[in-house]
């Protein structure tokens with residue numbers, strides 16, 4: 001069957017049409033600048049990218065343009081919308097209501113709406129995508145796949161913060177975790193790839209991209225993760241601070257005469273690698289600058305790698321051991337320097353790095369030596385394929 005995977009953001013939308021039998025991507029692309037001016041990028045399998053500038057006042061016009069492109073006489077991947085058998089939607093926050101993917105109905109839409117407060121930038125956009133697809137493709141089954149669902153297996157000791165418990169009881173303030181689709185996909189694939197026993201496996205997944213999170217997965221179930229109530233917590237990211245002393249908020253607010261929204265903007269958009277380096281949020285830029293002797297860039301990379309290693313060490317304790325540590329996402333899959341630096345901190349676990357294997361990038365591989373006590377590997381993530389598989393499992 002053909003599954004349309006939709007990842008709807010506030011002013012952008014990514015899509016892939018996947019044949020679930022062959023798992024081939026028939027077409028993919030994105031709509032950008034929705035509500036501003038509008039640009040559609042469309043790429044049919046085996047063809048060049050087409051870029052069309054066109055007015056997209058709302059997500060409705062954007063999704064209509066995607067459907068028109070997919071069914072275009074000349075360059076379409078399918079002949080008509082009848083060939084779309086199901087739609088899989090990425091939904092960022094499922095709160096405590098959703099511990100797995102679900103077929104979307106009115107009740108699910110209402111429950112997702114109730115999680116809007118927890119992800120005010122993301123969930124409303126995800127819901128727009130769901131409602132527009134419902135309108136434009138009536139009767140086509142749709143599935144919601146939540147970023148938070150995989151982490152719902154965490155025990156209370158991992159998800160509760162040291163705050164008055166009423167905040168959890170009244171407002172559901174707790175650790176939720178994100179990138180769950182990726183952590184689920186990559187941890188499962190690690191077990192398969194290394195031939196581990198799924199019922200007796202301890203895997204740590206380092207999803208390192210613009211946004212980064214690490215998870216501890218015991219026998220296929222998440223027991224802890226670094227992101228929290230929001231995706232701001234955890235390791236240093238492209239522009240997000242990750243963990244800081246919460247008292248810094250008041251201290252900087254007073255020094256710089258800022259209010260809470262202004263501070264939150266700094267923590268989300270001006271911190272992390274960008275803030276530390278004064279240069280860029282993009283790891284490639286930092287790597288190049290560091291090689292040219294830029295101290296800020298060097299420090300940013302050191303802070304990142306040291307922070308990752310500390311979380312990994314903590315998760316070895318949480319799991320009481322570890323069979324495999326896996327790197328994924330843009331930095332994890334491609335930046336051999338980050339992997340090397342992180343692994344250097346983990347020598348006490350009996351891990352040794354195969355430097356030649358580690359010099360490669362972007363492919364499934366083991367980067368520890370054969371005699372290493374813990375396997376270290378790279379598994380490219382594929383969130384769209386994971387959403388497609390979840391969708392098929394629920395609608396078939």
Ligand code: AMP
Nearest residue numbers: 209210211282283284329330331334335
């Ligand atoms: P993602 O959010 O998963 O797309 O990851 C984006 C991050 O991956 C950015 O910091 C990029 O600089 C980094 N990245 C992508 N390609 C490479 C590469 N070839 N080498 C190093 N870092 C890369």
